[in-house]
Amino acid sequence: MSILSTKAMLATLSISSWTARKHDRAATEEINKSKEAAVDASRVNKLLVPKDALAPIEKITGAARNFHYEYSMPWADNGARLLPAAAYVAYMARIRTFREQFDAAVSEFVAEYETHKEAARKQLGQMFREADYPTASDIHRRFSFSVAIDPVPAAEDFRVSIGDTQADLIRAEIEARANEQLQGAMNDLFRRVQDVCGRMVERLTSYKPGAKGERAEGTFRDSLVENVRDLAAILPALNVTGDARLNDIAKRMEAELTRHDAKDLREDLEARQETAKAAAAILADVSDFLA
Numbered sequence: 001m002s003i004l005s006t007k008a009m010l011a012t013l014s015i016s017s018w019t020a021r022k023h024d025r026a027a028t029e030e031i032n033k034s035k036e037a038a039v040d041a042s043r044v045n046k047l048l049v050p051k052d053a054l055a056p057i058e059k060i061t062g063a064a065r066n067f068h069y070e071y072s073m074p075w076a077d078n079g080a081r082l083l084p085a086a087a088y089v090a091y092m093a094r095i096r097t098f099r100e101q102f103d104a105a106v107s108e109f110v111a112e113y114e115t116h117k118e119a120a121r122k123q124l125g126q127m128f129r130e131a132d133y134p135t136a137s138d139i140h141r142r143f144s145f146s147v148a149i150d151p152v153p154a155a156e157d158f159r160v161s162i163g164d165t166q167a168d169l170i171r172a173e174i175e176a177r178a179n180e181q182l183q184g185a186m187n188d189l190f191r192r193v194q195d196v197c198g199r200m201v202e203r204l205t206s207y208k209p210g211a212k213g214e215r216a217e218g219t220f221r222d223s224l225v226e227n228v229r230d231l232a233a234i235l236p237a238l239n240v241t242g243d244a245r246l247n248d249i250a251k252r253m254e255a256e257l258t259r260h261d262a263k264d265l266r267e268d269l270e271a272r273q274e275t276a277k278a279a280a281a282i283l284a285d286v287s288d289f290l291a
Contacts, residue, residue, distance in 0.1 A: 011083040013068045018142035049116040056105045064098040073185035086237040102145045197283040204276035222262040
């Protein structure tokens with residue numbers, strides 16, 4: 001674990017947004033009474049601004065979270081994820097871009113806040129209440145985007161002044177728990193391979209080109225190959241333990257599964273069968289590693 005602390009760190013991505021939703025007690029009571037239902041049978045939550053007003057912020061937030069999960073591995077229950085040192089520069093560069101996009105989208109939303117509120121007044125009708133809305137000066141504070149980078153804790157860092165025997169026991173527990181978390185993080189990488197290869201096998205084997213004028217069955221998108229290529233490219237950086245099996249799989253994925261693009265795979269039966277067979281072989285190996 002002391003070696004791991006020099007090869008990785010913990011990254012915690014925190015993004016918060018104004019939900020723009022509000023429980024309408026009066027409307028809830030009215031509906032439940034009109035339907036002769038229990039008081040808690042239904043709940044009316046109203047949108048305080050038009051749905052598309054927050055869409056740009058939500059899109060950036062979703063993309064940032066997906067990227068964070070792609071470039072890191074599970075670690076702690078508190079949201080911290082293991083970020084390999086080899087991926088740090090690329091990770092931070094992309095996160096900074098997401099943060100800039102997020103801040104710009106929030107600023108645009110705040111600038112149009114009163115316009116969105118007036119649109120909501122028309123949409124909500126009698127459900128509109130001015131008291132539901134934060135002030136324009138307060139709304140910006142409802143949004144935040146940050147990432148915290150912390151060192152991976154090592155057993156030798158535990159220096160609380162207690163008896164040597166108790167301290168040794170706690171260090172041993174820290175070490176065991178960290179090793180278990182590390183194994184879980186590495187297994188997560190193998191499961192990612194399992195997922196993309198399993199999806200490739202399923203899609204390629206179920207695909208049936210359509211005859212003239214007919215639609216193909218089980219069609220697949222270009223992302224089928226792109227997802228494999230992206231994972232193969234990032235695996236070596238995420239491989240903090242230097243597992244030779246993982247490096248070998250990354251090379252096989254790049255060489256055998258991305259040789260043909262999705263268009264070629266849709267049009268060439270031989271290429272499709274060859275790629276599906278290679279993906280199945282990698283899938284079998286990975287499944288053995290996880291057994």
